[in-house]
Amino acid sequence: MNAPxxxxxxxxxxxxxxxxxxxxxxAEAVGALSANRLRSALTMLGMxxxxxxxxLMLAIGNGVQNQVSRSISALGSNxxxxxxxxxxTGGGFSQGAGSRPTLTLDDAEAIxxxxxxxxxxxxxxxxxxxxxxxxxxxxxxxxxxPAWFTVQNWYPEEGRAFSAMEERQAARVAVIxxxxxxxxxxxxxxxxxxxRVRGVSxxxxxxxxxxxxxxxxxxxxxxxxxxxxxxxxxxxxxxxxRRFVRSITVAATTPDAMADVxxxxxxxxxxxxGLSPREEDDFSITNLTAVGETFQETTGAISLLLGAIGGISxxxxxxxxxxxxxxxxxxxxxxxxxxxxxxxxxxxIRLQFxxxxxxxxxxxxxxxxxxxxxxxxxxxxxLPFPTVISPASVVAAFxxxxxxxxxxxxxxxxxxxxLSPIEALxx
Amino acid sequence: MPAAPGxxxxxxxxEDIVKDYPSGAGxxxxxxGVGMTVRPGEFLAIMGPSGSGKSTLMNIIGALDxxxxxxxxFDGEDISALSEPALARLRxxxxxxxxxxxxxxxxxxxxxxxALPLVYAGVPARERxxxxxxxxxxxxxxxxxxxxxxxxSGGQQQRVAIARALAVGPRLLLADEPTGALDTRTGAEILxxxxxxxxxxxxxxxxxxxxxxxxxxTDRVIxxxxxxxxxxxxxxxxxxxxxxxxxxxxxAP
Numbered sequence: 069m070n071a072p073x074x075x076x077x078x079x080x081x082x083x084x085x086x087x088x089x090x091x092x093x094x095a096e097a098v099g100a101l102s103a104n105r106l107r108s109a110l111t112m113l114g115m116x117x118x119x120x121x122x123x124l125m126l127a128i129g130n131g132v133q134n135q136v137s138r139s140i141s142a143l144g145s146n147x148x149x150x151x152x153x154x155x156x157t158g159g160g161f162s163q164g165a166g167s168r169p170t171l172t173l174d175d176a177e178a179i180x181x182x183x184x185x186x187x188x189x190x191x192x193x194x195x196x197x198x199x200x201x202x203x204x205x206x207x208x209x210x211x212x213x214p215a216w217f218t219v220q221n222w223y224p225e226e227g228r229a230f231s232a233m234e235e236r237q238a239a240r241v242a243v244i245x246x247x248x249x250x251x252x253x254x255x256x257x258x259x260x261x262x263x264r265v266r267g268v269s270x271x272x273x274x275x276x277x278x279x280x281x282x283x284x285x286x287x288x289x290x291x292x293x294x295x296x297x298x299x300x301x302x303x304x305x306x307x308x309x310r311r312f313v314r315s316i317t318v319a320a321t322t323p324d325a326m327a328d329v330x331x332x333x334x335x336x337x338x339x340x341x342g343l344s345p346r347e348e349d350d351f352s353i354t355n356l357t358a359v360g361e362t363f364q365e366t367t368g369a370i371s372l373l374l375g376a377i378g379g380i381s382x383x384x385x386x387x388x389x390x391x392x393x394x395x396x397x398x399x400x401x402x403x404x405x406x407x408x409x410x411x412x413x414x415x416x417i418r419l420q421f422x423x424x425x426x427x428x429x430x431x432x433x434x435x436x437x438x439x440x441x442x443x444x445x446x447x448x449x450x451l452p453f454p455t456v457i458s459p460a461s462v463v464a465a466f467x468x469x470x471x472x473x474x475x476x477x478x479x480x481x482x483x484x485x486x487l488s489p490i491e492a493l494x495x
Numbered sequence: 496m497p498a499a500p501g502x503x504x505x506x507x508x509x510e511d512i513v514k515d516y517p518s519g520a521g522x523x524x525x526x527x528g529v530g531m532t533v534r535p536g537e538f539l540a541i542m543g544p545s546g547s548g549k550s551t552l553m554n555i556i557g558a559l560d561x562x563x564x565x566x567x568x569f570d571g572e573d574i575s576a577l578s579e580p581a582l583a584r585l586r587x588x589x590x591x592x593x594x595x596x597x598x599x600x601x602x603x604x605x606x607x608x609x610a611l612p613l614v615y616a617g618v619p620a621r622e623r624x625x626x627x628x629x630x631x632x633x634x635x636x637x638x639x640x641x642x643x644x645x646x647x648s649g650g651q652q653q654r655v656a657i658a659r660a661l662a663v664g665p666r667l668l669l670a671d672e673p674t675g676a677l678d679t680r681t682g683a684e685i686l687x688x689x690x691x692x693x694x695x696x697x698x699x700x701x702x703x704x705x706x707x708x709x710x711x712x713t714d715r716v717i718x719x720x721x722x723x724x725x726x727x728x729x730x731x732x733x734x735x736x737x738x739x740x741x742x743x744x745x746x747a748p
């Protein structure tokens with residue numbers, strides 16, 4: 069070998085900067101982190117827990133919100149509920165909604181004739197022990213007119229709804245929900261069977277399809293629907309109360325018409341009830357969509373809060389990364405000196421340690437997403453609603469983790485880059 | 496050594512190099528105006544006891560440090576005032592370091608250690624590994640390319656370190672006590688490797704050592720003490736022994 073040592077091809081100079089170093093430095097970061105497996109794993113654990121918490125919390129929050137919007141759309145997005153009695157107005161003598169019946173069947177018929185009103189269902193209800201043969205079941209009894217099925221947009225899947233004729237004639241017929249059907253009749257067909265409510269026997273003519281849980285986990289399939297007149301006379305005992313109902317549920321033609329319809333109902337009822345301008349309403353009108361929106365805003369705020377709590381553990385995870393990177397820089401001072409002697413510019417040293425911090429945070433994030441997703445799936449089994457993992461929350465978790473890796477890796481990496489090569493070699 | 500006409504231009508040219516270190520309230524002067532010239536292809540030793548300024552001089556020659564005053568030209572380029580990235584680039588492309596303690600990265604294989612300077616030079620992966628294998632073969636370790644430093648003997652580790660120093664095809668090989676951690680026989684082998692690289696490949700080699708035996712193998716000895724050059728010339732017994740010893744005579748009883 070008498071020839072001079074060959075020099076490598078002149079590599080591209082300037083411009084490219086640190087880019088050609090990315091590949092080999094990534095490989096080195098993997099090597100450095102796997103050389104210290106336990107430490108790397110424990111450091112990542114902070115990120116794993118933080119990300120898993122965020123993903124799980126947001127999944128639960130999303131689940132709640134989905135549930136609420138499903139409940140609202142199931143209720144019908146253009147429903148108004150008119151309740152007897154004044155709304156709570158404050159002061160010592162406020163009356164709870166529905167405390168004193170002031171609405172009548174005639175009010176409901178008058179409302180039904182208003183423009184933009186599809187139907188108005190006068191509704192009362194009570195809780196009762198219902199009996200079928202030897203079995204009994206505590207359920208919610210709703211007494212109403214056939215308009216109720218229209219307003220609720222909920223028609224029997226087996227059998228039929230009771231007719232207006234049957235309602236007027238106080239026919240002893242009943243429509244039941246899935247829960248009642250299951251509890252009283254099990255697997256057998258309830259159609260044509262008899263059901264006793266407060267000692268009066270009704271024939272089951274329809275079974276409503278399953279509707280699932282409502283707001284707050286109420287089982288909306290746990291219901292018995294009876295004709296209003298039949299129940300006024302036979303179940304509630306008639307008398308002075310017989311023309312009164314607790315509430316009237318009104319369906320408007322479109323969500324946009326809700327405000328006008330609400331005003332029209334208020335004007336109509338004040339006129340019909342002969343209220344002078346000084347007197348307060350003896351009824352209250354609830355816009356379910358508005359209630360739902362409020363509820364949704366609340367749950368949104370709650371899920372943000374839960375996410376923020378998860379975010380705090382992410383920050384703690386980031387501090388763990390910074391801590392371990394500082395230890396690593398101290399331990400590897402000599403390595404840093406060697407690399408500088410071999411020609412590593414300070415920027416390359418910084419890049420190396422930044423990549424290690426980033427790898428810790430991103431890998432921790434990936435594991436956290438897996439754990440969080442797993443927990444969310446398990447949580448669905450125990451919660452009354454399914455959790456929902458939004459892709460946006462996963463993307464956000466990765467973005468935030470990367471930001472945390474850079475933020476908390478910057479200081480240790482800069483410290484490594486600022487070392488004097490001579491001092492570092494001497495260590 | 497006065498430069499004769501027709502000589503190649505010097506690789507290293509140091510003029511009046513002064514280096515001060517902050518020390519307490521004032522400063523400590525490690526080098527008092529050192530001047531020297533090294534031509535390409537030279538094989539020389541810098542000698543001196545610890546505290547003589549030998550390491551400081553080596554750090555400046557190796558572009559790890561910059562002088563407080565004076566002018567240092569490397570291959571004609573004044574590097575006294577180069578920026579840090581430019582110095583890193585010079586260390587990477589023009590200088591190969593060999594250390595007493597080998598300073599291999601323990602996590603990396605011999606091949607990856609040798610290829611490391613090429614990473615910072617931006618050489619593509621395939622060429623990096625090919626060069627690393629060729630250089631390991633050149634230092635007699637063709638069969639140990641996949642070994643980690645802990646699996647190699649001291650002599651083998653120093654061979655890997657020399658291969659690493661040669662990776663970018665440097666103008667200058669700068670070795671700091673390269674045989675200091677080796678037994679006599681292995682040290683002689685390593686010294687022979689330096690000599691062969693100098694003779695056959697024309698690499699300029701500077702050995703920094705306090706060992707007269709090592710210095711005797713070179714063509715030129717620069718002896719430094721108290722930050723000044725005492726001797727610059729062939730490795731005569733007098734030069735290797737530390738001048739006429741008159742520095743010690745002054746304090747002798």
